[in-house]
Amino acid sequence: MFKKVLIANRGEIACRIARTCREMGVAVATVHSTADRDALHVREVGESVEIGSAPAGDSYLRIDRIVEAALAVGADAVHPGYGFLAENPEFADAVVDASLTFIGPSAEILRRFGDKAAAKAEAVAADVPVVAGTVEPSASVDDLIESVAGMPLPLLLKAAAGGGGKGMRVVASPDSLRQNIEAAIREGRSAFGNPNLIVEQYLPEARHIEVQILGDGNGRVIHLFDRECSLQRRHQKVIEEAPVTSLPDALRQEILAHAVRLGERVGYRGLGTVEFIVKDGKAYFLEVNPRIQVEHPVTEEICGQDLVALQIRSVAEGRLPIEQADVIVGGVAVEARLYAEDPDQDFIPSTGKLESLSLPSGLRVDRGIAAGMSVTPYYDPMIAKLIAVGPDRQQAYARLSAALEESAALGVQSNLPLLRALTTSPTVLRNGVHTGSIAEIVLDLAAVPQVSTEEAALAAALWLRAHRASAPMLWTGWNGATGWRLNTGTSEANHAPSIRCASGAMGFDIRFGMLDLDDALVVAANEDTYAIRLTEIGEDLVLADLDGRTLTLIPSCDEGRAGFIRGARGVSLTVTPYLSGKLLSSGGTASGEVLAPMMGQVIAVEVVEGQAVGLGDRLGVMESMKMELVLRAPVAGTIGTVACAAGESVERDQCLFEILADQDEAAA
Numbered sequence: 001m002f003k004k005v006l007i008a009n010r011g012e013i014a015c016r017i018a019r020t021c022r023e024m025g026v027a028v029a030t031v032h033s034t035a036d037r038d039a040l041h042v043r044e045v046g047e048s049v050e051i052g053s054a055p056a057g058d059s060y061l062r063i064d065r066i067v068e069a070a071l072a073v074g075a076d077a078v079h080p081g082y083g084f085l086a087e088n089p090e091f092a093d094a095v096v097d098a099s100l101t102f103i104g105p106s107a108e109i110l111r112r113f114g115d116k117a118a119a120k121a122e123a124v125a126a127d128v129p130v131v132a133g134t135v136e137p138s139a140s141v142d143d144l145i146e147s148v149a150g151m152p153l154p155l156l157l158k159a160a161a162g163g164g165g166k167g168m169r170v171v172a173s174p175d176s177l178r179q180n181i182e183a184a185i186r187e188g189r190s191a192f193g194n195p196n197l198i199v200e201q202y203l204p205e206a207r208h209i210e211v212q213i214l215g216d217g218n219g220r221v222i223h224l225f226d227r228e229c230s231l232q233r234r235h236q237k238v239i240e241e242a243p244v245t246s247l248p249d250a251l252r253q254e255i256l257a258h259a260v261r262l263g264e265r266v267g268y269r270g271l272g273t274v275e276f277i278v279k280d281g282k283a284y285f286l287e288v289n290p291r292i293q294v295e296h297p298v299t300e301e302i303c304g305q306d307l308v309a310l311q312i313r314s315v316a317e318g319r320l321p322i323e324q325a326d327v328i329v330g331g332v333a334v335e336a337r338l339y340a341e342d343p344d345q346d347f348i349p350s351t352g353k354l355e356s357l358s359l360p361s362g363l364r365v366d367r368g369i370a371a372g373m374s375v376t377p378y379y380d381p382m383i384a385k386l387i388a389v390g391p392d393r394q395q396a397y398a399r400l401s402a403a404l405e406e407s408a409a410l411g412v413q414s415n416l417p418l419l420r421a422l423t424t425s426p427t428v429l430r431n432g433v434h435t436g437s438i439a440e441i442v443l444d445l446a447a448v449p450q451v452s453t454e455e456a457a458l459a460a461a462l463w464l465r466a467h468r469a470s471a472p473m474l475w476t477g478w479n480g481a482t483g484w485r486l487n488t489g490t491s492e493a494n495h496a497p498s499i500r501c502a503s504g505a506m507g508f509d510i511r512f513g514m515l516d517l518d519d520a521l522v523v524a525a526n527e528d529t530y531a532i533r534l535t536e537i538g539e540d541l542v543l544a545d546l547d548g549r550t551l552t553l554i555p556s557c558d559e560g561r562a563g564f565i566r567g568a569r570g571v572s573l574t575v576t577p578y579l580s581g582k583l584l585s586s587g588g589t590a591s592g593e594v595l596a597p598m599m600g601q602v603i604a605v606e607v608v609e610g611q612a613v614g615l616g617d618r619l620g621v622m623e624s625m626k627m628e629l630v631l632r633a634p635v636a637g638t639i640g641t642v643a644c645a646a647g648e649s650v651e652r653d654q655c656l657f658e659i660l661a662d663q664d665e666a667a668a
Helices: 011-023 040-045 063-072 089-097 107-114 116-125 141-147 174-192 249-266 296-303 307-317 393-405 416-424 437-446 453-470 663-667
Strands: 004-007 027-032 048-050 077-079 155-159 168-171 197-201 207-216 221-233 236-242 269-279 282-289 332-339 356-358 364-367 382-390 408-410 499-503 506-514 521-525 528-538 541-546 549-558 561-566 569-577 591-595 600-605 618-624 627-632 637-642 655-661
Touching: 004 011, 004 063, 011 027, 011 040, 011 307, 011 364, 011 382, 027 040, 027 063, 040 048, 063 077, 063 089, 077 307, 089 107, 107 116, 107 249, 116 197, 116 249, 116 282, 141 174, 141 197, 155 174, 168 174, 174 197, 174 618, 174 627, 207 249, 207 282, 207 307, 221 249, 221 296, 221 437, 236 296, 236 416, 249 269, 249 282, 269 307, 296 307, 296 332, 296 364, 296 382, 332 393, 332 416, 382 393, 393 416, 408 561, 408 569, 416 437, 453 499, 453 506, 453 521, 453 528, 453 541, 453 549, 453 561, 453 569, 618 655
Parallel strands: 004 027, 004 077, 027 048
Antiparallel strands: 155 168, 155 197, 207 221, 207 269, 221 236, 236 332, 269 282, 332 382, 356 408, 364 382, 499 506, 499 569, 506 521, 521 528, 528 541, 541 549, 549 561, 561 569, 591 655, 600 618, 618 627, 637 655
């Protein structure tokens, strides 16, 4: 057995691997970038080597620095986790060349399975059905366009070295083919250091099923049953469960046999996942992920096995720690991935300080960040994974749903509303899901009010309180212009700005006034008016007297956001003061500011000052957390200002472009 393992990763998976290593009596160390000096994995592991600056290409993708770190801490093995270099054969070779053990498949296997094109060729050789598409990977835009000529739409672009949904794009129109190929190449290069793509026929409304395998490296392979992974956004799994309860037994046995046969063919070592797409009662090979998966906890919960321990033992001992007969399934496990994403902005990553995080007890929680830490634009925005187990699917989902109702994350936006909707969706509960189900459920979610006017009034009152304490002169320039005088008096609240609070498509016009009763504040949210008195009762704890009711709140406010946690519920709204330049244009002239929707890096500027643009035209491209976002014109007009450059790092809400609107549109 190993004496010390270097964990070449970050976040929740680094913490997860460290826990098992310690239980096995194996010492651990890890690595971190400059952005992760105070990260949870650095704190929990206890020994870490700084390997470079924030971008992954300068740190977590630096093979030389990670190997140097392993030698420096006296490790005899390296665990790659998932993502980053986990599927990189050059990394596995470098680890072995340094007389260390790579806890994963051999470099040869990574070359055959880690590359999606090579894995597809292995599946064909093993007589496993595959989805139609290209065979040879390429990073040439023109060659890829030529190779798909004649293939029916839609198409799926896949980064050959990819995983986790990065570098994957669906092409539904020939007009968007070139742009999507260019973007997928950039994402593959940024996330995995490999720009090569393959192209496959995209099968809509199919199910995504995967099989967990374990091999000894000498030709013996077993499976640990299957997982349902059809609930995805942007090819990134959101909800996973095990085992799959929707498959006919004959099809299940066929899929399990395919996965084991493929592993046996190459002499697979350690943990791996063989993924399939199931459509019209037939299963087609998708890819092999030759590493541990994000969703491995659901398999652990139904099998009663520690997969990280099995992975380490199979590599260290060169044998299977368990036999197929030892893998006995009981119950159903469901996992929800809690991400820092903004549901109001098409789930783009949400960066910033995680002010408070409330996660439930009574179920398994694997987390990668704690309250007070920051979600940066450089890495995956996962906050935590919540795993619930029940004797059947119905009870597992009920427990997960209850846990999500008890969860809250403030300071950044999160996908909690989506997770709650998914775990109570009739489509999900009746097991009628496919890879496009989330898009349909999101449409239904958008029609459901997420914040009440009462909650908006409370959040606005907390925002006013925070800014009155920290910057009492913030709004004096707006005296009389936007203030709302409820009665006589000279209170600051009479001179406070009217503000606009928003949550998605929901907007609240907020006005403030003072009552002569115990310094209560009156807050009007749209057409409803509330009397609110706030009393601080401890650090980060406020009592709100709302029309005679007393509520205990944990506030979370900054200049552009107001929110709070009350019990298990979290509320967060954007805040924009009127006459601040963001809601109304100066001088009565219509203009269009394009603000950075997230912290990140500008990777392309596609317009120049003086250029005419139409509504929705491309202005540039941003990247954050390995995801690209196209910036488009909010109005038709002329580019007045280009306030950014390719390669520049920008903050959320930073002005990037200003568009002088056409006179016809301005008049409208």
